[in-house]
Amino acid sequence: MDPTKDQLISLYRTMQTIRLFEERIVDLYARGEVPGLAHLYIGEEAVAAGVCAVLTDDDYITSTHRGHGHVIAKGTELEPMMAELFGKKTGCCKGKGGSMHIADMDRGILGANGIAGGGLPIAVGAAWSSKWRATNQVTACFFGDDSSSNGTFHESLNLASLHKLPVVFVCENNGYGISVCQAKCTPVTDVASRAVAYEMPGVVVDGNNVLEVYEAAAKAVKRARAGEGPTLIECKTYRWRGHHEGDPNQGARYRTKEEIQAWKEKCPIERFRKKMLKDRITTKKSLGKIDDDISEAISEAVKFAQESDFPAVEEMYDDIYV
Amino acid sequence: MREITYCDALNEALRQCMQEDDRVVVLGEDIGCYGGIFQVTKGLLDEFGPDRIVDTPIAEAGFVGACVGAALTGMRPVAEIMFIDFTTVCMDMIVNQMAKMHYMFGGKGRVPMVLRTNIGAGRGTAAQHSQSFHSFFAHMPGLVVAAPATPYDAKGLLTEAIKNDNPVIFVEHKRLYISKGPVPEESYTIPFGKAEIKREGRDVTIVATHALVGSALEAAEQASKEGIEAEVIDPRTLSPLDKDTILNSVQKTGRLLVADEDNKTYGFAAEISAIVAEEAIYYLKAPIIRNASPDTPVPFSPPLEKAYMFGKEALMESIRRLMAYA
Numbered sequence: 001m002d003p004t005k006d007q008l009i010s011l012y013r014t015m016q017t018i019r020l021f022e023e024r025i026v027d028l029y030a031r032g033e034v035p036g037l038a039h040l041y042i043g044e045e046a047v048a049a050g051v052c053a054v055l056t057d058d059d060y061i062t063s064t065h066r067g068h069g070h071v072i073a074k075g076t077e078l079e080p081m082m083a084e085l086f087g088k089k090t091g092c093c094k095g096k097g098g099s100m101h102i103a104d105m106d107r108g109i110l111g112a113n114g115i116a117g118g119g120l121p122i123a124v125g126a127a128w129s130s131k132w133r134a135t136n137q138v139t140a141c142f143f144g145d146d147s148s149s150n151g152t153f154h155e156s157l158n159l160a161s162l163h164k165l166p167v168v169f170v171c172e173n174n175g176y177g178i179s180v181c182q183a184k185c186t187p188v189t190d191v192a193s194r195a196v197a198y199e200m201p202g203v204v205v206d207g208n209n210v211l212e213v214y215e216a217a218a219k220a221v222k223r224a225r226a227g228e229g230p231t232l233i234e235c236k237t238y239r240w241r242g243h244h245e246g247d248p249n250q251g252a253r254y255r256t257k258e259e260i261q262a263w264k265e266k267c268p269i270e271r272f273r274k275k276m277l278k279d280r281i282t283t284k285k286s287l288g289k290i291d292d293d294i295s296e297a298i299s300e301a302v303k304f305a306q307e308s309d310f311p312a313v314e315e316m317y318d319d320i321y322v
Numbered sequence: 323m324r325e326i327t328y329c330d331a332l333n334e335a336l337r338q339c340m341q342e343d344d345r346v347v348v349l350g351e352d353i354g355c356y357g358g359i360f361q362v363t364k365g366l367l368d369e370f371g372p373d374r375i376v377d378t379p380i381a382e383a384g385f386v387g388a389c390v391g392a393a394l395t396g397m398r399p400v401a402e403i404m405f406i407d408f409t410t411v412c413m414d415m416i417v418n419q420m421a422k423m424h425y426m427f428g429g430k431g432r433v434p435m436v437l438r439t440n441i442g443a444g445r446g447t448a449a450q451h452s453q454s455f456h457s458f459f460a461h462m463p464g465l466v467v468a469a470p471a472t473p474y475d476a477k478g479l480l481t482e483a484i485k486n487d488n489p490v491i492f493v494e495h496k497r498l499y500i501s502k503g504p505v506p507e508e509s510y511t512i513p514f515g516k517a518e519i520k521r522e523g524r525d526v527t528i529v530a531t532h533a534l535v536g537s538a539l540e541a542a543e544q545a546s547k548e549g550i551e552a553e554v555i556d557p558r559t560l561s562p563l564d565k566d567t568i569l570n571s572v573q574k575t576g577r578l579l580v581a582d583e584d585n586k587t588y589g590f591a592a593e594i595s596a597i598v599a600e601e602a603i604y605y606l607k608a609p610i611i612r613n614a615s616p617d618t619p620v621p622f623s624p625p626l627e628k629a630y631m632f633g634k635e636a637l638m639e640s641i642r643r644l645m646a647y648a
């Protein structure tokens with residue numbers, strides 16, 4: 001199941017879109033245009049890109065507080081997404097949810113989530129629903145390493161395995177839950193090792209290698225669609241920015257500059273770019289063109305968001321009930 | 323007296339209680355080297371070490387439940403839940419276990435623990451990080467619910483909460499963390515169930531909580547310029563509630579305004595209104611007014627969130643409405 005040339009380029013485009021989108025948020029956040037909390041995905045792009053590349057438009061994902069990458073990779077348009085981050089009426093949630101609650105039901109995105117570990121049972125339910133409705137859809141469930149400490153992780157894996165549900169659990173192990181490093185959260189080194197307890201395959205992949213992620217996800221999705229049940233994939237990666245924008249000095253209270261630098265040298269995009277050039281999949285020039293197109297699309301999204309209206313105050317009372 | 327922030331007052335209460343009593347331990351997310359998301363536990367790890375200042379994984383049901391078990395067996399744990407919104411993931415431990423054990427066990431077991439958390443919108447953090455549902459806990463027999471509005475009360479109430487043998491839900495307010503006020507250096511306690519009359523007045527009683535105590539005082543100052551004298555009462559603990567202070571005041575003024583940030587329907591303001599309606603209705607000269615948060619989730623969009631919140635202006639309008647009745 002090696003990806004085709006087009007698929008490779010598409011993986012690059014997705015990762016780079018996420019990167020450039022997030023870099024733009026850094027700036028917009030600093031200017032106060034994006035309010036609230038922005039938990040950025042810079043450094044972890046290969047995970048969302050690799051997993052979502054093997055999903056169909058009908059498949060579902062559940063996301064996290066660090067959700068921009070998942071949402072972009074699953075195909076939400078940049079304009080409503082950016083507008084949501086600005087709290088504008090044209091945002092995908094009409095400005096009601098913001099960064100931590102982006103959802104796009106038309107693309108199977110069942111919500112980012114402000115509750116760490118909140119998405120896991122919801123993913124189980126979506127997978128169960130596709131089984132009941134016999135639709136052959138798969139659900140990919142993203143969650144962080146520390147969220148696997150939440151009871152919902154254990155309950156969800158148990159349920160999913162028991163009922164052989166079509167769900168792929170994707171742990172984004174960036175080594176920290178806010179300031180607490182993984183060694184202080186759990187005695188196991190690999191979250192994936194917990195799969196044993198729930199009788200499902202557990203695999204560890206280099207989360208900064210998009211092809212490894214892609215391959216593991218493809219296998220897990222195939223297994224899920226075949227009715228053989230869930231898989232737990234752990235992607236080892238790292239977040240370059242602080243826990244959220246505003247975390248003092250990108251997390252200086254709990255990690256070293258050297259550590260951050262070492263991970264930057266394993267940049268998932270740079271590595272993939274080099275590989276593609278080396279394998280003569282594409283040229284510097286065409287990648288440059290892709291980058292330019294992405295930057296332009298992001299600028300348009302920003303413009304769209306800036307020019308959009310805020311919701312009217314009365315809209316606060318809309319959509320509490322159906 | 324020296325002035326310190328609400329945040330530092332809480333920090334000092336924790337520090338002094340830990341110095342005084344080895345049984346006091348603190349558990350929570352990012353309370354160690356990070357100092358707590360609002361810096362309330364800053365420096366405590368250095369002073370007391372990782373056995374007593376425990377950074378937990380994201381396992382609220384686990385560590386809050388562990389506090390219940392530890393309290394039951396001789397410790398005095400303090401749990402920090404980063405935002406009140408996350409108490410929902412450990413509700414069984416709070417509602418079915420922590421609140422009820424002493425009663426269910428026929429008075430034979432105690433749960434002297436404190437669960438610290440905070441409320442308040444206004445930071446653009448949307449519907450799962452901005453809620454103010456402290457009334458939930460006041461609804462539950464067996465729990466003490468503290469609601470400090472000043473640095474002085476923060477320190478005194480937290481010290482009392484740690485020393486008290488009942489389980490306490492200690493509800494702080496995000497916006498107040500940076501507010502400053504006079505706080506004694508030595509350790510002291512404020513008894514539960516004792517309201518404070520923050521300002522005396524003959525015309526209107528305002529029962530206010532948390533940040534709205536400050537808004538009520540500001541509104542009262544303005545009203546005074548219009549010849550209206552408002553009495554401002556801060557209950558300080560929602561449960562136990564100092565009904566007498568509220569009822570006495572209403573008997574004097576004949577007008578009641580309740581200002582609280584929980585959602586209006588079924589909230590703290592509804593309870594105070596019901597008590598006054600039940601026990602002092604014949605003294606009322608005007609209908610009761612509740613200033614509370616709208617019955618919606620907290621919206622993200624800045625203008626909506628701004629409209630969701632209220633303060634001095636809304637209270638002023640309510641005072642005028644109350645005074646329109648002779």
Ligand SMILES: Cc1ncc(C[n+]2csc(CCOP(=O)(O)OP(=O)(O)O)c2C)c(N)n1
Pocket residue numbers: 065066114115116117143144145146147148172174176177178243351380382404408411
């Ligand atoms: C139930 C719950 N507890 C605490 C939090 C506060 N919180 C937000 S993100 C986070 C850390 C999450 O770590 P991880 O799951 O590893 O994801 P990462 O941020 O590293 O991507 C915490 C503790 C929360 N959102 N929900």
Ligand SMILES: [Mg+2]
Pocket residue numbers: 144145146172173174175176177178
């Ligand atoms: Mg993490």
